[in-house]
Amino acid sequence: MDRMFTAIATKIASAAGQPLTFIVAVLLIVGWALSGPVFGYSDTWQLVVNTATTVVTFLMVFLIQNSQNRDGAAMQAKLDELLRAIREARGQFIGIEHLTDHQIERIRAALENEANHEAGKEATADDTVERLLSRR
Template sequence: MSDEDRDPSSSGVRPTSERVSWGEHVAQLATRFVADSRVHWVAVLVVIAWNVTGPRVADWTAAYEWIEQVVASLSFLMLFLLQRSQNKDTLSLQLKLDELIASNPRASNRVLVAEDISEEELVRMRRHFRLLDRLAREAGEGPLAEENAYRRHEEEQRLQAEQKREP
């Protein structure tokens, strides 16, 4: 087997994990284009030019309707482009956090699916982690403070359960 057979980039073909659809490619280009500072300044100049020359145009109504349609169309398209970009950024960030959580043996894997659980469960988990934080602070600083907090929390839960059983 030659080096070219082993290395997908040498053949000019991207690895499967890096392939993007035509639509994805267009969306990426559009996102980069719109985010470019030069495009921002062009838009500013267009607005200034429109405000200066607009009233001087002979057929003001037609020009106004035309620019109104252009702005409405661009706004509609930008809504979807921005939402797509935001969703992709959020997913990317979520995956990075998931990897960090999964790679830490002391981390709670329950939070890996936090975006898929109900709001009530999120609130309950938040209270739990606030309690652990408080207990860790009370236990003192150090590498075992979090583990001490878990132990203290479990001990408190055990004592509460025992107290409930005793009439």
């Protein structure tokens, strides 16, 4: 069932991100708006678009989240492999995505502090950003 859901979710997410899909959605809304006078702008006429957009939005949330979960997990696996493959890298960082936000923030702050104290490095990333911005 996982494979089937993943295949369907991938196809739908891919199709949803295409320009043609956006154009079709706009045309549907324009068609609905133009049909207003025919239906006298009735409550039922309004309910049709409200219900349709709510259902589509509700389902798309799950598809988008599924896609993001898979993308995030794949990215983590790739980064973990890089950490494992580079001899100088610290293997303790593999799997830190499972820590709490507070723990990850402490690690990030410690790494930033460590980088600021390394010989030959700029004190902060701000200097690097300023140099890049001044190249304009």
